[in-house]
Amino acid sequence: MSLRTQLSDLLPALLPQNPSEAIKGTELIRLVRLQLSGNYSDASLRYHFSIMSCDPASPIAKVEKGQGYYRRSAPVPALSGAQELLALSQGRLEDLNADRGAVDHALERVKKFRAIVRRFSEVNGRFPFEYRDAFTAGSPLGNLWKYPELVVVDWQTGEDSDEDMALESRMLSLKQRLGLPPFRLSATRLRIQASLHSFREDFFQTLSASMWTQGGELVYAAPIEDEALADGLRALNATFGVGVSSFGIGIETLDDLPRAANILNAHPKETEALMERINFDRIAAPRHRQHIDWGALEALRRESGETASLIDWVCDCIELGKASHYTPK
Template sequence: MSLRQQLSDILPTLLPGNPADSIKGTELIRLTRLQLTGNYSDASLRYHFSIMSCDPASPIAKVEKGQGYYRRSAPLPALSGAQELLALTQGRLEDLTTADQDVVDETMLRIRKFRAVVTRYFEINGRFPFAFRQAFAKDSPISNLWKYPELVLVDWETGGSPDEEMSLDETMLAFKQRLGIAPFRLHAARLRIQPSLQTYREDFFQTLAVSMWAQGGELVYAAPIEDEALADGLRKMSANFGVGVTSFGLTADALDELPRPANILNAHPRETEAIMAKLDINRISGAVSRPHLDWTALSSMRNESEEAEKLVGWLTRCIDGRRAEAFKDE
């Protein structure tokens, strides 16, 4: 039996499942030798640990920050990266059509909670979110996953918080209008619950696809990004394509402990502060903003999507009123 096959059989019983309890390479070598058949050098074992940790199918993963190894968990159901209203019969969700309904409901609730947390986080940090919902209704085509973001984040030419109405900079607004430049930046955001080596490329390129009309794209994960190979892969793609990647550090258990979505969105300041204190924000890479919108692509979206029309109408009202206001569906 090859060394790699032996390690694939041995390592799952030796590696801790929690990255926080990761085991150092030296100790892992010592424990592995007790079960190995054959005489292999430390260098050979370390090499195999390193190579296997970059393989999504292998049981070993290396921690993002540190020197230890842990057991890579089995891939989560595709639902962990789905839209809350996407039909279970579409795309990669087919394997869940026979799943236990309680499990499906629990996962859906986590998705809704995460979107509520992300919305509030950006609101209190001076960004104005606009949510696409109808694009992911039950009868929507699966191709919408590659056309529409969950959120559009608007950064106006003014500081402050979307919790309050704010006057726009009149001089800069007039100046940019004369130059044909938008007085805001629009970033399209894709939200995902669980990052993994199996799915991160799809997550990333969906984010890139849904943000091509905007000035930037942002991929936001709920769970921590603890796998070194995963973090490196995301950084490399971000360096090439400019998509920002952020983790909110919320495990499944942490999401389960949060209030219901409506309570998160309508929480009092002290409650909001307590919710935000649970986050462990880790910015893997920052988004690169392009100077201009793709007006042709945005016009095409308006013709196809009532929500895109609402987005444009909201931005227009803010400009006409010289005030940045949170979106309110009328």
């Protein structure tokens, strides 16, 4: 029996499931030797640990930003996020041969995470616009590649307050005279948990859905602990520029949080407590383009009422000379 085959059999019982309890290579070698057949050097074992940790089918994973190994969990099913769920059923949730309770539970997680990202953006002086109609049951599967879950508008003129309204208006006017956009549109795609089996699809959907904006970002709820996964995302970022980040909210924590409606309507102190539970981690910074693809935006406006609403909202802010949060009409 080869060394790799033996390790594949032995490691699941020796590795901790929690990345925070990761076992160092030296200790793992000691434990493996107690059950291993054959005389292999430490260097050979360390080499196999490293190679196998980059293989999504192997049981061993290496922690990101640290030392040690842990047991890689089973591939996350499509129910881990709204778009994965829609992709699995091609927009028809009733076609899923799955436990209805599991489907509802998965969708509730996604609703919560949407609400968290929206509140996080607002607290940090950013202005989110949500796409919803593009992802309803019956929507074409191609919408996954055309529309982001959120477009976040960053105004370059100050906070959403009445105190500096005159200055904001003058800044908007100045940028218009100079031919500069007074805002930046960032397309954001949300996922619950990253996986070596699906991160490329997540990334390229984000890239595709952000081509008409000035940049894109892929945002995960759960922390990214797997070094191979983080390295894979950074490699894609280096070539294509889409940012990647994690809110550091584990699945159990997400399940314990209030429902999405409670998060969106929370009192300031409750929102502050929620923000303290976020452990934001920038895996790779986005690269923003200077200009919007106006042709692509116009094409989306003609086929999407939501995109038309986005444009109307941004135009209203410019006409008023003041950034404000979007309110559905």
